């Protein structure tokens with residue numbers, strides 16, 4: 001039985017990249033789509049592609065960092081499709097990278113507002129709609145392998161993605177009673193325009209004295225990693241496969257990352273051993 005057919009998904013940042021790949025995979029499952037994105041031109045192109053796959057599509061301009069805009073998208077979704085069963089919190093930005101001392105407050109705020117608060121505001125607007133019909137549904141939050149491994153020179157991105165992994169674990173337990181299945185997508189490098197995120201940086205996050213954070217060679221390195229990443233077309237199908245199997249953590253890459261995560265777990269485990277061998281903790285105060 002196709003559990004997705006005829007149901008409606010709201011996808012933030014759905015006009016390009018991983019969001020559009022997920023939208024296409026959901027369209028192939030017969031879902032109705034609400035594509036919400038900050039970039040109106042890309043929305044038009046994406047909608048044309050999805051309609052060619054036979055999907056019913058509503059497009060909405062949305063800056064995920066603005067809770068009132070999320071509420072407007074929720075209302076538009078109900079007006080058009082009557083109910084919502086799925087939220088894909090995908091919109092995200094690379095933020096600033098570079099040495100910590102050179103990263104500005106505006107860059108931090110931009111990353112936190114989009115990558116973390118955008119997910120929270122999405123939940124605030126859409127979870128009540130999913131709960132309202134009582135049939136359950138799905139939430140897919142897009143984090144990153146940077147939500148499991150700290151990236152040097154990428155503190156803001158790392159912090160927001162770890163937060164999204166934690167938030168997803170919290171929601172997974174909390175919403176299980178409402179039959180809402182929560183997943184967190186944690187890709188390695190995927191070939192998209194994530195390294196060109198500055199194109200979507202609103203003016204309010206730009207100060208006159210903005211420091212130049214990433215050096216040219218760092219930018220080039222990130223660009224190289226992203227451009228040699230996984231073809232984006234694969235990611236959407238992987239997400240559908242994983243949510244059908246009710247996976248909480250959705251990984252797309254294993255090589256290299258799996259070992260690194262195991263190393264992190266082992267370091268944490270060793271740190272716990274320090275509690276049992278601690279002299280000062282065994283002393284009575």
Ligand SMILES: NC(=O)c1ccc[n+]([C@@H]2O[C@H](COP(=O)([O-])OP(=O)(O)OC[C@H]3O[C@@H](n4cnc5c(N)ncnc54)[C@H](O)[C@@H]3O)[C@@H](O)[C@H]2O)c1
Pocket residue numbers: 012013014015016017018019036037038039042062063064065090091092093094114142143144145186187188189190191192193194195196197200226229
């Ligand atoms: N590409 C990768 O290597 C990679 C790896 C791990 C995680 N991710 C995550 O995947 C998600 C999608 O990124 P992508 O790689 O497809 O990048 P992308 O830049 O190709 O696409 C991002 C989409 O989000 C939209 N967007 C940006 N800011 C927005 C805002 N404030 N409000 C609404 N929409 C906004 C953009 O217009 C674009 O359509 C992000 O959360 C990113 O952190 C990407």
